[in-house]
Amino acid sequence: KTQVEQSPQSLVVRQGENCVLQCNYSVTPDNHLRWFKQDTGKGLVSLTVLVHENDKTSNGRYSATLDKDAKHSTLHITATLLDDTATYICVVVDRGSALGRLHFGAGTQLIVIP
Protein backbone atom coordinates (compact mmCIF):
# COMPACT_ATOMS: atom_id res chain seq x y z
CA LYS A 1 0.00 0.00 0.00
CA THR A 2 1.38 3.38 -1.03
CA GLN A 3 1.90 5.45 2.08
CA VAL A 4 3.08 8.64 0.37
CA GLU A 5 0.98 10.07 -2.46
CA GLN A 6 2.15 13.00 -4.54
CA SER A 7 0.14 15.14 -6.90
CA PRO A 8 0.09 16.08 -9.61
CA GLN A 9 2.02 13.29 -11.26
CA SER A 10 3.37 15.77 -13.78
CA LEU A 11 3.11 19.50 -14.32
CA VAL A 12 4.10 21.90 -17.11
CA VAL A 13 4.51 25.60 -16.32
CA ARG A 14 5.96 28.56 -18.17
CA GLN A 15 9.15 30.13 -16.92
CA GLY A 16 8.34 32.77 -14.34
CA GLU A 17 5.11 31.18 -13.16
CA ASN A 18 4.60 29.82 -9.65
CA CYS A 19 3.61 26.24 -8.90
CA VAL A 20 2.49 24.11 -5.96
CA LEU A 21 3.25 20.45 -5.42
CA GLN A 22 1.26 18.33 -2.98
CA CYS A 23 2.17 15.44 -0.72
CA ASN A 24 -0.28 13.37 1.33
CA TYR A 25 0.85 10.53 3.53
CA SER A 26 -0.40 7.89 5.93
CA VAL A 27 2.91 7.01 7.58
CA THR A 28 2.68 6.72 11.36
CA PRO A 29 4.30 7.77 13.49
CA ASP A 30 5.62 10.52 11.25
CA ASN A 31 8.79 12.07 12.53
CA HIS A 32 9.64 14.53 9.79
CA LEU A 33 9.16 15.18 6.10
CA ARG A 34 11.65 16.09 3.39
CA TRP A 35 11.42 17.40 -0.14
CA PHE A 36 14.08 16.39 -2.64
CA LYS A 37 14.86 17.53 -6.17
CA GLN A 38 16.07 14.93 -8.66
CA ASP A 39 17.43 16.08 -11.99
CA THR A 40 17.16 13.53 -14.78
CA GLY A 41 19.82 10.85 -14.33
CA LYS A 42 21.07 12.30 -11.08
CA GLY A 43 20.76 11.64 -7.37
CA LEU A 44 18.39 13.26 -4.90
CA VAL A 45 19.27 16.67 -3.50
CA SER A 46 17.60 17.85 -0.32
CA LEU A 47 15.56 21.04 -0.60
CA THR A 48 14.02 21.30 2.84
CA VAL A 49 13.19 19.44 6.04
CA LEU A 50 9.95 19.93 7.97
CA VAL A 51 9.85 18.63 11.50
CA HIS A 52 7.16 20.21 13.63
CA GLU A 53 3.43 20.61 13.38
CA ASN A 54 2.63 23.57 11.10
CA ASP A 55 6.27 23.99 10.15
CA LYS A 56 7.03 26.38 7.31
CA THR A 57 10.39 26.55 5.64
CA SER A 58 11.92 28.72 2.97
CA ASN A 59 14.97 28.07 0.83
CA GLY A 60 15.26 30.77 -1.80
CA ARG A 61 12.44 30.31 -4.30
CA TYR A 62 11.36 27.08 -2.59
CA SER A 63 9.02 27.17 0.38
CA ALA A 64 7.20 24.33 2.08
CA THR A 65 4.51 23.72 4.67
CA LEU A 66 3.62 20.76 6.82
CA ASP A 67 0.30 19.97 8.49
CA LYS A 68 0.89 16.92 10.66
CA ASP A 69 -2.77 16.67 11.71
CA ALA A 70 -3.83 16.41 8.07
CA LYS A 71 -0.65 14.51 7.12
CA HIS A 72 -0.16 16.91 4.23
CA SER A 73 2.70 18.97 2.87
CA THR A 74 3.05 21.44 0.03
CA LEU A 75 6.10 22.63 -1.87
CA HIS A 76 5.83 26.04 -3.50
CA ILE A 77 8.21 27.10 -6.23
CA THR A 78 8.14 30.81 -6.99
CA ALA A 79 9.13 32.40 -10.31
CA THR A 80 10.16 29.12 -11.90
CA LEU A 81 13.33 28.85 -13.96
CA LEU A 82 14.17 26.39 -16.73
CA ASP A 83 16.61 24.71 -14.32
CA ASP A 84 13.69 23.85 -12.03
CA THR A 85 12.76 21.14 -14.52
CA ALA A 86 13.16 17.97 -12.45
CA THR A 87 11.30 15.40 -10.40
CA TYR A 88 10.36 16.52 -6.90
CA ILE A 89 10.11 13.76 -4.34
CA CYS A 90 8.39 13.85 -0.98
CA VAL A 91 9.89 11.60 1.70
CA VAL A 92 8.35 10.90 5.09
CA VAL A 93 10.61 9.60 7.83
CA ASP A 94 9.11 7.49 10.58
CA ARG A 95 10.77 6.70 13.86
CA GLY A 96 8.30 4.06 14.91
CA SER A 97 10.24 1.24 13.32
CA ALA A 98 13.90 0.72 13.88
CA LEU A 99 15.78 3.92 13.38
CA GLY A 100 14.13 6.03 10.80
CA ARG A 101 12.66 4.27 7.81
CA LEU A 102 12.19 6.50 4.75
CA HIS A 103 8.92 6.38 2.82
CA PHE A 104 9.15 7.79 -0.70
CA GLY A 105 6.51 9.25 -2.95
CA ALA A 106 6.72 8.49 -6.66
CA GLY A 107 7.48 12.12 -7.39
CA THR A 108 6.02 15.00 -9.36
CA GLN A 109 7.69 15.62 -12.69
CA LEU A 110 7.90 19.37 -13.25
CA ILE A 111 8.68 20.71 -16.69
CA VAL A 112 9.37 24.42 -17.08
CA ILE A 113 9.06 25.73 -20.63
CA PRO A 114 10.25 29.08 -22.01
Place this chain on the structure above:
Amino acid sequence: DMKVTQMPRYLIKRMGENVLLECGQDMSHETMYWYRQDPGLGLQLIYISYDVDSNSEGDIPKGYRVSRKKREHFSLILDSAKTNQTSVYFCASSSRSSNERLFFGHGTKLSVL
Protein backbone atom coordinates in the same frame (compact mmCIF):
# COMPACT_ATOMS: atom_id res chain seq x y z
CA ASP B 1 33.46 17.66 1.92
CA MET B 2 30.27 15.79 2.84
CA LYS B 3 29.29 13.31 0.21
CA VAL B 4 28.14 9.84 -0.72
CA THR B 5 30.09 8.24 -3.54
CA GLN B 6 28.83 5.36 -5.64
CA MET B 7 30.86 3.22 -7.98
CA PRO B 8 30.47 2.49 -10.78
CA ARG B 9 28.10 5.06 -12.33
CA TYR B 10 27.10 2.72 -15.15
CA LEU B 11 27.33 -1.05 -15.40
CA ILE B 12 26.25 -3.61 -17.99
CA LYS B 13 26.16 -7.27 -17.02
CA ARG B 14 24.86 -10.48 -18.51
CA MET B 15 22.18 -12.54 -16.80
CA GLY B 16 23.78 -14.90 -14.28
CA GLU B 17 26.86 -12.79 -13.66
CA ASN B 18 27.71 -11.45 -10.22
CA VAL B 19 27.43 -7.74 -9.56
CA LEU B 20 29.10 -5.60 -6.92
CA LEU B 21 27.93 -2.04 -6.29
CA GLU B 22 30.03 0.05 -3.96
CA CYS B 23 29.06 2.99 -1.77
CA GLY B 24 31.20 5.18 0.43
CA GLN B 25 30.55 8.13 2.71
CA ASP B 26 32.92 10.46 4.50
CA MET B 27 30.62 11.68 7.29
CA SER B 28 30.83 8.78 9.77
CA HIS B 29 27.08 8.27 9.42
CA GLU B 30 25.81 5.24 11.28
CA THR B 31 22.94 4.42 8.95
CA MET B 32 23.29 3.56 5.30
CA TYR B 33 20.71 2.45 2.76
CA TRP B 34 20.45 0.79 -0.62
CA TYR B 35 17.45 1.61 -2.83
CA ARG B 36 16.40 0.90 -6.36
CA GLN B 37 14.40 3.32 -8.48
CA ASP B 38 12.23 2.20 -11.35
CA PRO B 39 10.14 4.42 -13.65
CA GLY B 40 6.88 5.56 -12.06
CA LEU B 41 7.73 4.13 -8.66
CA GLY B 42 9.14 5.67 -5.51
CA LEU B 43 12.48 4.49 -4.29
CA GLN B 44 12.21 1.00 -2.84
CA LEU B 45 14.36 -0.03 0.10
CA ILE B 46 16.50 -3.09 -0.48
CA TYR B 47 18.62 -3.12 2.67
CA ILE B 48 19.33 -0.82 5.57
CA SER B 49 22.47 -0.90 7.68
CA TYR B 50 22.51 0.59 11.17
CA ASP B 51 26.26 0.22 11.60
CA VAL B 52 29.08 -2.24 10.91
CA ASP B 53 27.71 -5.78 10.54
CA SER B 54 24.23 -4.61 11.58
CA ASN B 55 22.12 -5.00 8.49
CA SER B 56 18.40 -5.54 7.99
CA GLU B 57 16.28 -6.45 5.03
CA GLY B 58 14.20 -3.72 3.50
CA ASP B 59 11.06 -4.14 1.42
CA ILE B 60 12.59 -5.96 -1.58
CA PRO B 61 15.69 -7.87 -0.41
CA LYS B 62 15.21 -10.96 -2.56
CA GLY B 63 18.12 -11.48 -4.95
CA TYR B 64 20.40 -9.08 -3.07
CA ARG B 65 22.81 -9.18 -0.18
CA VAL B 66 24.93 -6.54 1.48
CA SER B 67 28.18 -6.15 3.33
CA ARG B 68 29.23 -3.46 5.81
CA LYS B 69 32.63 -4.16 7.30
CA LYS B 70 33.56 -0.52 7.79
CA ARG B 71 31.25 2.32 8.83
CA GLU B 72 32.12 4.37 5.74
CA HIS B 73 31.55 1.62 3.22
CA PHE B 74 28.39 -0.32 2.23
CA SER B 75 28.29 -2.81 -0.64
CA LEU B 76 25.34 -4.28 -2.53
CA ILE B 77 25.89 -7.68 -4.11
CA LEU B 78 23.79 -9.43 -6.71
CA ASP B 79 24.65 -13.11 -6.98
CA SER B 80 23.59 -14.30 -10.42
CA ALA B 81 21.95 -11.15 -11.73
CA LYS B 82 18.54 -11.28 -13.35
CA THR B 83 17.12 -9.09 -16.11
CA ASN B 84 14.46 -7.72 -13.74
CA GLN B 85 17.25 -6.29 -11.61
CA THR B 86 17.93 -3.73 -14.33
CA SER B 87 17.39 -0.48 -12.48
CA VAL B 88 19.02 2.58 -11.00
CA TYR B 89 20.46 1.89 -7.57
CA PHE B 90 20.90 4.62 -4.98
CA CYS B 91 22.89 4.56 -1.81
CA ALA B 92 22.17 6.97 1.03
CA SER B 93 23.51 7.69 4.47
CA SER B 94 22.09 9.46 7.48
CA SER B 95 23.01 10.45 10.98
CA ARG B 96 20.84 9.41 13.92
CA SER B 97 21.65 12.62 15.72
CA SER B 98 20.40 15.16 13.16
CA ASN B 99 17.37 15.48 10.92
CA GLU B 100 19.47 17.49 8.48
CA ARG B 101 22.01 14.86 7.71
CA LEU B 102 20.64 12.70 4.93
CA PHE B 103 22.62 12.40 1.72
CA PHE B 104 22.22 10.41 -1.47
CA GLY B 105 24.75 9.21 -3.99
CA HIS B 106 24.36 9.95 -7.69
CA GLY B 107 23.16 6.44 -8.45
CA THR B 108 24.42 3.43 -10.38
CA LYS B 109 22.57 2.55 -13.55
CA LEU B 110 22.68 -1.22 -13.90
CA SER B 111 21.59 -3.02 -17.06
CA VAL B 112 21.32 -6.81 -16.97
CA LEU B 113 21.11 -8.28 -20.46
